[in-house]
Each structure stands twice: as C-alpha cells, then as structure tokens.
Amino acid sequence: MNATGLDCSQHALSAAYYADAARQRSVKIVENTPLSRDTFRLRLASPELASHILPGQFLMIRLPSHESPLLARPFALYDTWxxxxxxxxxxxxxxxxxxxxxxxLKAMRTGDSVEVWGPLGNGFLPQATEHLIMVAGGIGQTPFLALGREYLGGRPYGNPGREVPPANKVTLCYGVRSKQFAAGIEDFENAGISVKISTDDGSLGHHGLVTDLLKQTLDQRLGQCRIVCCGPEPMMHAVARIAHEREVPCQVSLETPMACGIGICFSCVTKVRQLEEDPTGEVWDYKRTCVDGPVFDAAKIVF
Incomplete structure (x- = not known):
C-alpha cells in the first residue's frame, strides 16, 4: 500500500508495470497455429514471463536471425498456458x-527461437463490474481472452496472482470483415464468454457494425456494465462516444505503432486529455502508449 491507500501491485502507475521490470529472453516457439485467414496464435515457452504478465500488457518480439526488420514488434497477451x-x-x-x-513470423516453426522482452505497459485494472463488455475489431480481440477468463474466475494472472472481483457475465462483441477472418471464437466460448459477431459482408452474425452489437448489449441492461475496447481507431472513437452517451465507464487499448516499447523513442505518443487539471477536457498532453498505456480511459483520448 502507498500513501494514497492504493494497492501498488494492482495500480497502473506502479513501477511494476514499467520497462525497468521487463525481462529480455530468447524463447522457444512451441506452436505457430492458424486461427483464421491470415491470423495465427504463437505459443512461446517461458514460465517466467507467463507468471508475471497481466491481461492488457504486451511483449516486444524480434526475429534474431533477420536484420530486416531490425526493430521488434509489439504483441498483446492472448493468454497463458x-x-x-x-x-x-x-x-x-x-x-x-x-x-x-x-x-x-508466420514462417517460423516449433523449436525456432525469438527474442522477447516484457511484460510491458499497464494492463486493465481489476475494477468491479457485473457485466464486462469487450468490443473488438479486426485483430483487436487478442487482449481480451485472458481478461475475460480472469473476470470469470478461470485463471489468475500475475505474481502473486491478483484478485479480480468476479463478473456475472462477460460478452465479446467482435467485428470482422467476413467470417473467414473471425479468429479464436472457440477459445472465447470455451472460457465461458458470450460471443456476438458482426461482419461487413453479412457472412457471419450481424450484418453491420460492431457498435450495433454494443448498443444492443447495453440495451439488455444485464446489471452494471463496464466496456473495454481494442481495434481500429474509428471504431474505438465510436465506442467511446457510445460509452459517454450511456454513462458507462470505458477503457481502450490502443494499437499505436511502437519502435522501442520501453518509453525511450517517443514514437508511439497519443493525445491524452488532462481532466484532473481541466474538467472541460480542452487541455491535453502527449503520452507514450508503451509505458503510459496501452490501456487508457476512453474519455481522456483525443481521437
């Protein structure tokens, strides 16, 4: 506990969430499995990283046998095994x-190695809610399997495992171009998560926008709700507007491109309102997505 009475082990501003606590390792690939068209699940063997990472955090991964691309790429935690x-x-x-x-990365096989450093960034805080609604577009569903599992009591995350107030229901509203791009649906359903799908072409689920599914879910009024969102920026902006109109708390996990992942290069900055200083929201500052995020209060993001 700190002077404010907050449990620092679960607070996004704790040093435990910053790059000075990250671990850099060469790790073996266990599986590289297709989930849908052009979408894959990469399974890595690393008990140390797996025991410390939290839902919403990410890893930087680099291919050691290649000079191009030279820089690593960020990837959100999908789940631990x-x-x-x-x-x-x-x-x-x-x-x-x-x-x-x-x-x-797609061409790598079981037994190959990649360079990994993490866990990085701050993840989703363990805030109480009766109904957790996760809104994803494209590849934006990847941060949510672990989070949904955690809220349903399926698995603890972190070292020591953090305590999360259980939710009565967890729903994934998932929008993709067509059914061939819908990835990991069985993983979510097997974890006890209710999945609602929208497609641009009507080939699976609702023919339309994922925000239509969000509105329908909110209209059901299944207890006190909380929204988390990840995907294309226009979609996240629309979700943030709906959350504001419905007075529902909402967090977004930004997909801002990163070069270093540890706060040095300032290539991943985003505009964040300084509501503590100016309740009108007109005052903003640049924040680094990699260390100040990637999870932010949606009301603070200047889209």
Whole structure:
C-alpha cells in the first residue's frame, strides 16, 4: 500500500508495470497455429514471463536471425498456458499477417527461437463490474481472452496472482470483415464468454457494425456494465462516444505503432486529455502508449 491507500501491485502507475521490470529472453516457439485467414496464435515457452504478465500488457518480439526488420514488434497477451496443476509454462500471442515482420513470423516453426522482452505497459485494472463488455475489431480481440477468463474466475494472472472481483457475465462483441477472418471464437466460448459477431459482408452474425452489437448489449441492461475496447481507431472513437452517451465507464487499448516499447523513442505518443487539471477536457498532453498505456480511459483520448 502507498500513501494514497492504493494497492501498488494492482495500480497502473506502479513501477511494476514499467520497462525497468521487463525481462529480455530468447524463447522457444512451441506452436505457430492458424486461427483464421491470415491470423495465427504463437505459443512461446517461458514460465517466467507467463507468471508475471497481466491481461492488457504486451511483449516486444524480434526475429534474431533477420536484420530486416531490425526493430521488434509489439504483441498483446492472448493468454497463458499451464500444466495440469495450473502452473504457467508459457504464453500465447495472436497476430495478423500484414507486413514483413509478421510474414516472417508466420514462417517460423516449433523449436525456432525469438527474442522477447516484457511484460510491458499497464494492463486493465481489476475494477468491479457485473457485466464486462469487450468490443473488438479486426485483430483487436487478442487482449481480451485472458481478461475475460480472469473476470470469470478461470485463471489468475500475475505474481502473486491478483484478485479480480468476479463478473456475472462477460460478452465479446467482435467485428470482422467476413467470417473467414473471425479468429479464436472457440477459445472465447470455451472460457465461458458470450460471443456476438458482426461482419461487413453479412457472412457471419450481424450484418453491420460492431457498435450495433454494443448498443444492443447495453440495451439488455444485464446489471452494471463496464466496456473495454481494442481495434481500429474509428471504431474505438465510436465506442467511446457510445460509452459517454450511456454513462458507462470505458477503457481502450490502443494499437499505436511502437519502435522501442520501453518509453525511450517517443514514437508511439497519443493525445491524452488532462481532466484532473481541466474538467472541460480542452487541455491535453502527449503520452507514450508503451509505458503510459496501452490501456487508457476512453474519455481522456483525443481521437
């Protein structure tokens, strides 16, 4: 506990969430499995990283056998994997093949090694809610499997495992271009998460926007709600507006491109309102997504 009475082990401004607590390791690939078209799950063997990472945090991953791309890429925690006793053995990340780094990552096989440092950034705070609504677009579902599992009491995360007030229900509202891009649906359903899908072409679920599903879910009034969101910026902006109109707390996990991941290069800055100084929200400052985020209060982001 600190002077303000906050438990620093669960507070986003604790030094435990910053790069000075990160670990850099060469780790083995256990699996590189397709989840859907162009989307893969990379399973890494690292008990140390798996035992410390929290939902919403991320890793920087670099391919050691390649000089191009030289820089690492950020990947959010998808989930940890454990032995029969529940001891974490490693972690999973999800990725979409969109550029040179992810094309090379797709080609890696079991037994290959990658350079990893993390856990990085601050994750989702363990705030109480009766109904956790997770809104994702594209590859934005990847931070939410661990979070949903945690809120349903399926698995503790962190060392020591943090206590999260259990939710009565967890819903994933997931928007993709078409059904062939819907990734990891069974993983979420097997964790006890209710999944609602929207597609741009109507090939699966609701034909329309994922924000339509969010509004429908909020209209059901299944207890006190909290929203978390990750995906394309226009979608996150729309979700933030809906949350503001409905007076529902909302956090967004930004997908800002990063170069270092540890707060040195300032390439991942985003505009954040300084509401503590100016309740009108007109005063803002640049914050580094990698160390001040990637999770922010949606009301503070200048989209």
């Amino acid at each position: 454990c032995d029969d006793s529940g001891t974490p053995l490693g972690l999973d990340i999800g990725y979409l093949v969109v550029g040179k780094a992810t094309r090379l």
